Amino acid sequence: MFDALAPALTQAYPQFTNAPLTIRPFGEGLIHETLLVGQLDKKWILQGFNNSVFRFPERIDHNLSLLSKHATSHPLPFQLPLPLLNTTGRGLTAIQGKNYRLFDFVDGSTLQQVQQPAQARMAAQAYGKFASWSQQLSAAAFEETIPNFHRLDLRFTRLQEVAKQLPSLPEAEQTLLQGYLAQLPLVNWYQEQRKHLPLRVTHSDTKINNLIFSKTLSQVEAVVDLDTVMGGYLMYDFGDLVRTVACSIPETSTEWEQIREIPELFEELLAGYLEGLNGAMTPLEAESLLLGGEIMTLIMGLRFLTDHLEGNVYYRVSYPLQNLHRAKNQLALLQSQQEHRVRFADFAAQLQER
Ligand code: GN1
Ligand code: MG
16 A cells, blocks of 8 residues: 555655665554665665644754754764655655655664663663763754643643543543542652753653664664654653663553563663763752653653543554553553652662762
């Protein structure tokens, strides 16, 4: 069904010759549509751009060009794949009423879940390195590609508003809603932090599957999904890593009884992130990392539940109750994370003494 894109692609990008193209779905992204394009022995990633989520493509262009310039003068030990330009010099190409972007394919492996503690450490070192590298850039120079993206307080009130507009909720939804609303103290803690934390240039979508490892999983080859790079807090980036790495099963799983935080992986992540950061943070930022995982898990859960109540208008779903299930998964993970607060604080104190 994607073959229909081939003639327009061949015309739009100087990379392609007239040899046949193969185009097939690729990866696990929930927002853009990701396709793998092959021609002879070469490969590219073609992305169907999600215009309704990313309403300001020009802001993305602006931010990516800041990143690209900085990467030229201050090289990173991994790639930051940027959109290839079409024959008219643009990163976006309209085909059959939809916008597409083409990227060089980074050969390697992606993980939905780490298999060994060393992979968690490596992932955290890479995102920590990205954070210290991007700190040399002014966060104020970056534009908000999705306004208020990680504003926990606004996500929280939005869920309340959406729930209020519904006449009544089935029991499963009601119980879950109450579970989320009981997290108000965490929202208040977040609000307090916002008064003191410096704004940094953050990736803002540091899921484990946004890293491309080498084939043998021995190093990080690339950090991808750069559309949400913008001003944010370090705890966002560390937190999304905790959410997607230090858990027994992925966010897509419906085996809620089995979901729990894996403290040993959290500890690898914290050690690795601090190694990557190499001291580039304030004491308060270092402390904020400890609750970053909870913050990001709460944000995602609130977003999944809100989307479920709104009729799945944001996230791609493969069955109608999937966002409800994701929300259930994330609340169970959050509650498990909260049982480890003391252990994590002790571990952080030990790391500091070393
Ligand atoms: C989305 O497309 P993907 O999977 O990289 C989302 C993230 C969520 C994530 C949940 C722009 O990222 O914020 O963490 O799904 N991206 C956007 O899996 O909303
Ligand atoms: Mg992704």
